[in-house]
Structures are given as structure tokens and as C-alpha cells.
Amino acid sequence: MAITGAAGAAALAGCFGGDDDSDGETVNPDQEVPDHADAYFRTADGEHQITDFQYNPHIWGGFSHIQFALFDEWAQYLIDQDEYYPHFVEDWEFEDGLARLHLRDDYTWGNGDDITAEDLVMQLHLGEALDDDLFEFTDPDDIQAVDETTIEIEFDEGTNRDILRHIVLDRSLDHPPADWGDAYEELQDEGEVNMFDVDIDEPTPSGPVELGDVGEQEAQFDIREDHPLSDNYNWNGYQIGYRSGNEAFHQSFASQELHGIHSLFAGPGAQGQFPNTLEQIQIPGGFGMGIVFNHDHEHYGDREVRQAVAYAIDTEESILTVGADTKLEFPVQSGLTVPATEEWLDVDEYESYDQDLDMVEELLQEAGFERNGDDVWERDGSVLAAELQGPQGWGDWITPLSTIVDQLNQAGFEATLNSVDQGVWSENLTNGDFNVAAYGHTEGGNAAMNYPFFSFSWKFENRDHTGDGFFNYPEDEEITVPDGDGGEISVNPREELNTIANTNDESTIQESVERLARLFNEDLPMFLAQEKYEQSFIDRDGWEFPREEDSQHFQAFWPLYWLPKQDELKATVAAE
Structure with missing residues (x-):
């Protein structure tokens, strides 16, 4: 097994045995590609049982990654190019x-109806019921279908065009009128609708596949012969099963039960068991584990305590527990993704928070803490506890969290790791039932997160669990912090975000980005522990696809679904 993608094939050179070429590239069996292979691309879901599948994209439970084949993209974001590639929206x-x-003008829904501009207008209007970001910048009356293939959206003059590009184009054709027409009518008549009450057990697809046979163990999604991209597929469709966790996936790939997966964490040990025809495609995820503080907590509401946590942690050591080839370390705590930090900031001007136990002691003493008889920090009789909650089964989070807990204990915290069911973890965050917790430092799978406006909004105005920011950070008031040059600055997060949103002047945007980065770096609304490479896999035994250097379509979510839409994934005779 070998690696392609942002880290390059050299990233894992020498790590694995097998028959790989000396440069670490995956073995290509060079198999014949027939006109048609009687085969399905076999993949699996690790979060939703087949019998739980449903097709309302606003309900997490049961909404599988097969969505990327069922519902075509408006446009596809190519991460390495920072550009959207035309798809259904062709210009x-x-x-x-x-x-x-x-x-x-050549697309139809699965029921045979043409897909028109009015359908997309309906989809956008429905977003109002979910506080879609689009309606921060426009109103439903300003979204119009000019004709069957043209949509116009009016915005306030001066609105940031980079923001608009993301919030308009980063969508899928996943609201067919056959399934959503009643909800749309209710929204128009009543002014509101509960999008979570829409039950969709059988999808009306816009993409190249449709639901076929469904059993308890697997479901088939067959190629739609009437789809304009159907000729790109010389195979029958996708067959999707269920695997109960990473280890089950690893075993299935080792035995070649599966042909690929959109995203799977597999460290060096697991990859060493994979066949040398299985290609790993690394995609910068712009996502990873952060540690969020409850700012209403008696201890973690203090800036000195949050900074002490940062100085107690060695992120490099924690990342090594899951394999440095799959994770990125933040150069500084800036509030931006790793690529955006390097693009927008001079990192030498910001505190890196390298592990420094002397700084931990200095900061906690400044905050009024003393060591007790157990050598644990306490203040006014209350020990400095850090119960790190994390989602059970997320190995690339829980494993490094265990190391971080050890580091905090060595620094004098009373730290524990509480690995809980994902639903319990989410509920605890919603209810504020935590002091510190593992939490995604950006919204996973959101192509926009490398743009500062979106990554800062996620951290300063987080709405993921409640109407208000669930970690209780003061989002709309001035906060005074050192300016990094011996003075002070006062920053209101919401005002700076509004400035970015309402200008296209590059110098103005840059100034606000730097002010928000300074606030984040000094005040630490949350701590950024790691950023991941998404690990996507496709087996070359049975499947023909280009080398990454010969295609512009690998750095997208997700190759096993996007490559065939570009006529770049074919079944070979070995797939039959």
C-alpha cells in the first residue's frame, strides 16, 4: 500500500513491506478495461446501519456517504487549487x-422530471428554515429563477465575493420537489417548517445512481441509464455494507472485501496489512481535534488557566501516537487552519505555546492556584480538574487525548479521559455539561473552512449545538489582549467578522484577520491540537484510475465518487 495526495508518496517511503516500487507507489496490476464489467464498487458505512438509511440530508442519523453518488454537486471544490469546478452549475x-x-439543461430527477432553476431556488428558500448562512447576505425575495437554466441572487453591494462563492456553490442537488415540495409549500404558507420532520425512506436522486436492492447487510445503488454521466460508468453501481469500526474496516481491506472508502483513519500498523494495490489518497481536511473550554466554568473562564493548558501539552508527542503522516501540527494557535495560518499570517509574530512547564506554574500561580498535598493545583479548595470528554470510537482523537491527559497530569492538573458515546458527547456539549472537551476545530467536510471568515466564525460564534455559542465565549463584546508588541488591542469578534463579510478590499480583510488571530492566540477560546489529512482509499486491483499527477480531481470530497463523474474511474476485468 502506498500514499498519494498532499503529503506525497514519499511521506510513507520505507514504512511498509510488500512489493511496492522503490519510490513507494502503489502497484498497478495493468488489467484490461472492458466496455462493461458485471461488478459493483464495494464500500461500507461505519456510522449507519443499512436498515437505518434515510435520505433527509438534515438528519445525521442514517444519512450515508452514498449521498455523494445519489445527489450531484452544484460545483465541486478542488482543495489544492482553491477553486470550484463546474458541475451542474456549469458557469x-x-x-x-x-x-x-x-x-x-440535461439533468433529470430520478422520477424523470427535469431539474430546473426553480428547483434550486426552492432548495435555497428552504435553507431559510435552517438559518442557512446565505441569508446573512440576502433575502428570499432576492433569489430568482430568470429562466429554466439561470438563477440570480442579489446581495448588498460590497459583500465579500469569496464568502459568497463558498456559501452559494458548496451545495448538492439534494432537495427534489418530489420529496420537499410539501415542506416548501408549508414554508410559504406558514412562514416556517420543521425540516427534521421530513421523512425520506426512498430517495429521488439527481446523481448517477438510484436505490436498488436493499438487504439487512448491504444495499445496492444502480447506475441510472437516463443520467447524462451514465456513460462514464462501465460497472453496475455501488454496493454498500456496514463495518462497526476502524478495525473492521482494516480487516476488510486486508482481505480485499472492499474496493474503497471515502474516509478512514488507518495508521501505519493497519496500512502495513493492506494489499500493495490499495492506494491511499491524502486530502487536506481542514478539520481535526481541538480542545474546547467551557468559559462559564470557575477555572476555565480564566485566560491564565487556558494558557496553562496550552503550555502543558506537547502536540507533537500526541500526534505521534496516531502517526505523524496522517496529521498536521499547528505552527501557532491562530484560529485558522494550518494552510490558512501559513498563507495569512507571519507565524513568528504569534505565541507557539511550545510545551513549557515553568510557564504552566507561573500562569497558575498568577491565577491564584497553589499545589496541594497531592501536588495538584487548587484554588480556594477547588482542585483544577480537567475531565476531557471525547467521542467513543474516534481512535485518531481518543488515542492522542490519552497522551494529553498524561501531560496535563504531569503538569499538576487532575486530568481524566471520559470516552463516551457520540450522542452523549454531543448532548453534554449542548447542555454545557463539560469543563473541557474534545471538539472539531472546524466544521468537518466543509470546503470553506480554509477561508478565515468561516474558521473564525466557527470558533467565535459557534452555533453547532445551540442557538448561542455553546462554550459561552463572549462573541459580541470587546476583549482586550496584548498586541504582541508591548501594547494592547481591544477586539470585538463579531465586528471584525462583519468587516470581513462586507468588503472586498484585501488590506481591510487582512487587518481584521490579523486582529482576530491575535485575539485567538492570546485569549484561546479553544486549543488546536491537530489537523488531519483525510485518508481516502481505492484499490487498483479491479479498478483503473490515473495517477494523481495526471489528474486535477483527486483533491476533492471524495475520489471514489468524484473521479467516475469525471470519467476517471473504470472497472477492470478483475472486478467481475
């Missing part, structure tokens, strides 16, 4: 105050 213009989208 667009973002002018001052107006976005104009031009649509393909």
Missing part, C-alpha cells in the same frame, strides 16, 4: 451585488 459570475448561476 457563474459574482459581480458587486449580484450572483448569476448558469445551469445544465
Whole structure:
């Protein structure tokens, strides 16, 4: 097994045995590609049982990654190019105050109805019921279908066009009128609708597959012969099963039961068991584990305590527990993703928070803590406890969290690891039932997160669990912090975000980004522990696809679904 992607094939050179070439590339069996292979691409879901599958994209439970084949993209974000690639939306213009989208005219829904501009307008209008980011910048009356293949959206003049590009184009055709027409009518009549009450057990697809046979162990999704991309597929469709966790996936790949998966954490030990035809495609995820503080807590509401946590942690050591080839370490605590930090900031001007136990002691003493008889920090009789909650089964989080707990204990915290069911973890965050917890430092799978506005919004105005930021950070008031040059600055997060959102002047945007980064770096609303490479896998035994250097389509979510749409994934005779 070998690696392609952002880290390159050299990243794992020498780590694995087998018959790989000396440069670490995956073995290509060079198999014949027939006109048609009687085969299904076998994949699996690790979060949803087959019998639980449902097709309302707003309900997490049962909404499988097969969605990426069922529902075509408006446009596809190519991460390494920071560009959207045309798909159903085949062209667009973002002018001052107006976005104009031009649509393909050869698409139909799975029931045979044409997909038109009115359908997409309906989808956008429905987003109002979910506080879609789009409606921070426009109103439903300003979204119009000009004709069957053209949409115009009016915005306030001066609205940041980079923000608009993401919030408009980063969507899928996943609201067919056959399934969502009643909800739309209710929204128009009543002014509101509960999008979570819409039950969809059988999808009406826009993409190249449709639901076929469904059993308790697997479901088939067959190629739609009437889809404009159907000729790209020389195979029958996708067959998706269920695996109960990473180890089950690893075993299935080792025995070649599966042909690929959109995303799977597999460290060096697991990869060493994979066949040398299984290609790993690394995609910068812009996502990873952070540690969020409850700012209403008697201890973690203190800046000195949050900084002490940062100085107690050695992120490099924690990352090594899951394999440094799959994770990125933050150069500084800036509030931005790793690529964005390097693009937007001079990292030498910000505190790196390298592990420093002397600083831990200095900060906690400054905050009024003393060591007790057990050598644990306490203040006014209350020990400095850190119960790190994390989602059970997320190995690439729980394993490094265990190391971080050890580091905090060595620094004098009373630290424990509480690995709980994902639903319990989410509920505890919603209810504020935590003091510190593992939490994604960006929204996973969101292509926009490398742009500062979105990554800062996620951290300063987080709405993931409640209407208000669930970790109780003061989002709309001035906060004074050192300016890094011997003075002080006062920063209001919401005002700075509004500044970024309402200008296209690069110097103004840069200034606000730097002010928000300074606030984050000094005040630490949360701690950024690691950023991941998404690990996507496709087996070359049975499947033909180009080398990454010969295609522009690998750095997208996700190769096993996006490559065939570009006519770049074919079944070979060995797949039959």
C-alpha cells in the first residue's frame, strides 16, 4: 500500500513491506478495461446501519456517504487549487451585488422530471428554515429563477465575493420537489417548517445512481441509464455494507472485501496489512481535534488557566501516537487552519505555546492556584480538574487525548479521559455539561473552512449545538489582549467578522484577520491540537484510475465518487 495526495508518496517511503516500487507507489496490476464489467464498487458505512438509511440530508442519523453518488454537486471544490469546478452549475459570475448561476439543461430527477432553476431556488428558500448562512447576505425575495437554466441572487453591494462563492456553490442537488415540495409549500404558507420532520425512506436522486436492492447487510445503488454521466460508468453501481469500526474496516481491506472508502483513519500498523494495490489518497481536511473550554466554568473562564493548558501539552508527542503522516501540527494557535495560518499570517509574530512547564506554574500561580498535598493545583479548595470528554470510537482523537491527559497530569492538573458515546458527547456539549472537551476545530467536510471568515466564525460564534455559542465565549463584546508588541488591542469578534463579510478590499480583510488571530492566540477560546489529512482509499486491483499527477480531481470530497463523474474511474476485468 502506498500514499498519494498532499503529503506525497514519499511521506510513507520505507514504512511498509510488500512489493511496492522503490519510490513507494502503489502497484498497478495493468488489467484490461472492458466496455462493461458485471461488478459493483464495494464500500461500507461505519456510522449507519443499512436498515437505518434515510435520505433527509438534515438528519445525521442514517444519512450515508452514498449521498455523494445519489445527489450531484452544484460545483465541486478542488482543495489544492482553491477553486470550484463546474458541475451542474456549469458557469457563474459574482459581480458587486449580484450572483448569476448558469445551469445544465440535461439533468433529470430520478422520477424523470427535469431539474430546473426553480428547483434550486426552492432548495435555497428552504435553507431559510435552517438559518442557512446565505441569508446573512440576502433575502428570499432576492433569489430568482430568470429562466429554466439561470438563477440570480442579489446581495448588498460590497459583500465579500469569496464568502459568497463558498456559501452559494458548496451545495448538492439534494432537495427534489418530489420529496420537499410539501415542506416548501408549508414554508410559504406558514412562514416556517420543521425540516427534521421530513421523512425520506426512498430517495429521488439527481446523481448517477438510484436505490436498488436493499438487504439487512448491504444495499445496492444502480447506475441510472437516463443520467447524462451514465456513460462514464462501465460497472453496475455501488454496493454498500456496514463495518462497526476502524478495525473492521482494516480487516476488510486486508482481505480485499472492499474496493474503497471515502474516509478512514488507518495508521501505519493497519496500512502495513493492506494489499500493495490499495492506494491511499491524502486530502487536506481542514478539520481535526481541538480542545474546547467551557468559559462559564470557575477555572476555565480564566485566560491564565487556558494558557496553562496550552503550555502543558506537547502536540507533537500526541500526534505521534496516531502517526505523524496522517496529521498536521499547528505552527501557532491562530484560529485558522494550518494552510490558512501559513498563507495569512507571519507565524513568528504569534505565541507557539511550545510545551513549557515553568510557564504552566507561573500562569497558575498568577491565577491564584497553589499545589496541594497531592501536588495538584487548587484554588480556594477547588482542585483544577480537567475531565476531557471525547467521542467513543474516534481512535485518531481518543488515542492522542490519552497522551494529553498524561501531560496535563504531569503538569499538576487532575486530568481524566471520559470516552463516551457520540450522542452523549454531543448532548453534554449542548447542555454545557463539560469543563473541557474534545471538539472539531472546524466544521468537518466543509470546503470553506480554509477561508478565515468561516474558521473564525466557527470558533467565535459557534452555533453547532445551540442557538448561542455553546462554550459561552463572549462573541459580541470587546476583549482586550496584548498586541504582541508591548501594547494592547481591544477586539470585538463579531465586528471584525462583519468587516470581513462586507468588503472586498484585501488590506481591510487582512487587518481584521490579523486582529482576530491575535485575539485567538492570546485569549484561546479553544486549543488546536491537530489537523488531519483525510485518508481516502481505492484499490487498483479491479479498478483503473490515473495517477494523481495526471489528474486535477483527486483533491476533492471524495475520489471514489468524484473521479467516475469525471470519467476517471473504470472497472477492470478483475472486478467481475
